[in-house]
Amino acid sequence: MSTATATEATTFASALNTAMSDAMEEDDSVVVFGEDVGTLGGVFRITDGLTTRFGENRCFDTPLAESGIAGTAVGMAINGMRPVIEMQFDAFAYPALEQVFSHIAKMANRTRGRVRLPIVIRIPYGGGVGGVEHHCDSSEAYYAHTAGLKVFTPATVADAYLMLREAIDTEDPVVFFEPKKLYWSKAGEDLSALRQQYESSADTAGAESPRVGPTGNAKVVREGTDVSIISYGPSVSTVLKAAEAAAEDGISAEVLDLRSVVPFDEEALVSTVEKTGRAVVVAEAQGFVSVASEITARIQERCFHSLASPVLRVTGFDIPYPAPKLEEHHLPSVDRILDALDELQWED
Amino acid sequence: MTDNTTPHASPPSADNRADTSPTAVDSGPHSLVSPAAGHEKAEHASRILEASRSFGITAEQYMLPAQQQIRMLDPDGSLVPEEQQGTGPGHEYPIPEDDVLLKAYTSLVAGRRINDQNYALVRQGRMAVYPSSHGQEACQVGAALCLGEGDWMFPTYRDSVAVISRGVDPLDVMVSFRGDWHCGYDPKAYRVGAMSTPLTTQLLHAVGVAHAAKLRGEDTVVLAMCGDGATSEGDFHEALNFAAVFEVPVVFFVQNNGYAISVPLSNQSAAPSLAHKAIGYGLAGEQVDGNDMVAVLATLRRAVHLARENSMPLLLEAVTYRMQAHTNADDETRYRDREEVEQWKRKDPLLRMQKLLTAKGLLDEAAETQIAAAAEEVAASLRQAMSAEPEEDPLEIFDHVYTEPTAQLSAQRSQLADELAGVDAEEGTR
Known part of the structure; x- marks a missing residue:
């Protein structure tokens, strides 16, 4: 995959690919492995060309066994490597959960920080791509619930590059959720400019910095005054469309992209909700006991006296993912978000 | 080459066992060196063949355990012949x-x-x-x-x-x-x-x-x-x-x-x-x-x-x-x-x-x-x-979860610190 310039559109997929090759170029201990990631370049081609460029010792195919992939990543990280592993699809990552929950998440803690595991687990996730069953789960809550893991999910081409670079560089294990429906989305991003931005941002934090850092760094991606719509990953683009439509109805919506579920940028959340006094949380995953539930609870705890209306959620239904013919009824849509906005008590 | 009269050199007699004759050693069991098995697999098999050849036995004989459990000491402590x-x-x-x-x-x-x-x-x-x-x-x-x-x-x-x-x-x-x-x-x-x-x-x-x-x-x-x-x-x-x-x-x-x-x-x-x-x-x-x-x-x-x-x-x-x-x-x-x-x-x-x-x-x-x-x-x-009662700092349970604590963990750590200070103060007034 060639490095795009500002004049041509860069895809989300090529941003991820370049993030990995830049990290591999910079640090010999970065290794990429998983199912079909070598010769084929991954079923989504995200690792395309890495084996050719860096050799079979740096990017290689494994036997078809997710626990084996995660478990050997633990050993590699113990022995000085920085593994970036790919789970082929969200629901195919479940065989690895014991390794993720019992070891990857806990190793630093049970060794009192003596053994840290700088592992990145890349997971293509979410629906909206016509995938058949077991290919469209939004499984972020399982990982976010597990102490010791970081959970990143980029919503833009720029973040795909910047956040994957940061995930690879961080000493903590990161579960990196890639919204499948965004893989072929494009933006006029210059990858070498992003590279420069990343490299010059090492010690920065806050609104101007791309770094998630230790405490999270949510971004207001659309300013507004009447209501805050909080979202992350694949739902952000849908939310932005809804905000656009709401503006035509005279509602000024502010949109917050969390970027990382863990660490969770509570201050950015509080700041936007205190500003607007109303909040809607949007996510693809089922709503019951979800990341959306947690966001809603935090708003209630921290912003109760600023609220003019109950906090509403627009999420997937509490059903197994209905693939693919009925998925449009399940996923949060622009209309459903607008309906939620309508329900907020506006007559105060 | 393999001495098939030695009881432990030949594998247990079973119909599906590979031929243990010297010819088989030379050519290797077909299942392991078949060109159809694919490039990498053939390479892997040759490593096993290499190892087994150096012992003068087939790959199967090398991979299968010996005919009986390896034992050198009798239960009474004397060396087994x-x-x-x-x-x-x-x-x-x-x-x-x-x-x-x-x-x-x-x-x-x-x-x-x-x-x-x-x-x-x-x-x-x-x-x-x-x-x-x-x-x-x-x-x-x-x-x-x-x-x-x-x-x-x-x-x-x-x-x-x-x-x-x-x-x-x-x-x-x-x-x-x-x-x-x-x-x-x-x-x-x-x-x-x-x-x-x-x-x-x-x-x-x-x-x-x-x-x-x-x-x-x-x-x-x-x-x-x-x-x-x-x-x-x-x-x-x-x-x-x-x-x-x-x-x-x-x-x-x-x-x-x-x-x-x-x-x-x-x-x-x-x-x-x-x-x-x-x-x-x-x-x-x-x-x-x-x-x-x-x-x-x-x-x-x-x-x-x-x-x-x-x-x-x-x-x-x-x-x-x-x-x-x-x-x-x-x-x-x-x-x-x-x-x-x-x-x-x-x-x-x-x-x-x-x-x-x-x-x-x-x-x-x-x-x-x-x-x-x-x-x-x-x-x-x-x-x-x-x-002895272990000397442990309860606050350390927050310190290694991440390289740097999240805001939520910092808050929880402070909460426990306050609770511990409260206990100390209470004990101090007694």
Whole structure:
């Protein structure tokens, strides 16, 4: 995959690919492995060309066994490597959960920080791509619930590059959720400019910095005054469309992209909700006991006296993912978000 | 070439066995060298063929365990005549040197003392739980003594004695059984993984450590330990398979102690032996008398040597017995009778080794006294340490979850700090 310039559109997929090759170029201990990631370049081609460029010792195919992939990543990280592993699809990552929950998440803690595991687990996730069953789960809550893991999910081409670079560089294990429906989305991003931005941002934090850092760094991606719509990953683009439509109805919506579920940028959340006094949380995953539930609870705890209306959620239904013919009824849509906005008590 | 008249050189007679004639050795069993098997597979197979050829046997003969369990010491402590040890071409195990045997005995005595001390500490309520390896000490000691300094060990929760024999302070090994929240020792300092409770998960860590070393051109061997019950877990399969496919030097060491808590081996596996599982993955397997310190050391040392030389994994099954209950919380009378335990008592690894070394003139009363006194010293320091209340900072439970704390963890840490300060203040006013 060639490095795009500002004049041509860069895809989300090529941003991820370049993030990995830049990290591999910079640090010999970065290794990429998983199912079909070598010769084929991954079923989504995200690792395309890495084996050719860096050799079979740096990017290689494994036997078809997710626990084996995660478990050997633990050993590699113990022995000085920085593994970036790919789970082929969200629901195919479940065989690895014991390794993720019992070891990857806990190793630093049970060794009192003596053994840290700088592992990145890349997971293509979410629906909206016509995938058949077991290919469209939004499984972020399982990982976010597990102490010791970081959970990143980029919503833009720029973040795909910047956040994957940061995930690879961080000493903590990161579960990196890639919204499948965004893989072929494009933006006029210059990858070498992003590279420069990343490299010059090492010690920065806050609104101007791309770094998630230790405490999270949510971004207001659309300013507004009447209501805050909080979202992350694949739902952000849908939310932005809804905000656009709401503006035509005279509602000024502010949109917050969390970027990382863990660490969770509570201050950015509080700041936007205190500003607007109303909040809607949007996510693809089922709503019951979800990341959306947690966001809603935090708003209630921290912003109760600023609220003019109950906090509403627009999420997937509490059903197994209905693939693919009925998925449009399940996923949060622009209309459903607008309906939620309508329900907020506006007559105060 | 292969001498088929030697009982241990030919595999058990079965219809589907490969031809063991010299021609077959030369061309190799077709299933392993078929050009249709694909480029990488053929390459892998040639490594096994290479190893088997150097012993003058077929790949199958190399991968299958020898005809009988490897045993060098009789239950009465006398050396088994060489032709009855179970060894044969490709399955030869030289007896370790005298100084190694004496060192092993010293560790055996210390290990037994530690096992029994810990058992007592739990009964006295000074330790929360202890999975004893009483009866399995030969395996424990062998696991530690077969490794070089740069090698790694990945133990289970029943392998405390192996970890201590590797040089980790007994108190540090025991803290998690006392109920502390961490594993006690620094895995990297000793090259010993944190003792793993989720069964067989650590085997994959072993494979990963060996793989990383191989990528860097280091010849680190990793000993991956598990029990008989654990061989039913999926990670056992995945670990053996990954190790074989990536050709990494891991020695899988299965201590078959007969029971997974209460469930006997017959409920875990229908394989002829656990060592037979190796061939299905393309690695060599061997079965050894796990209560025979000499044979355990001999087989482990050779497995480590072969793994290092050929950059290939091997599997060793040690047949032993858990003399005590699973832990102190277990009631063994519900699933096994006393008679069975008594039978195994007669195969005690310590007594066998003691008799051998005495007969060899390596052990006299003075040496015995000295070894026992050293073991007693370890037990005494354990007793003392476990009787003291651990000095722990409750706030540390927040400090290692992430490299830097999240905002939420910082807030929770402050909350607990306030609560602790409140308790202190209250106690101060009393």
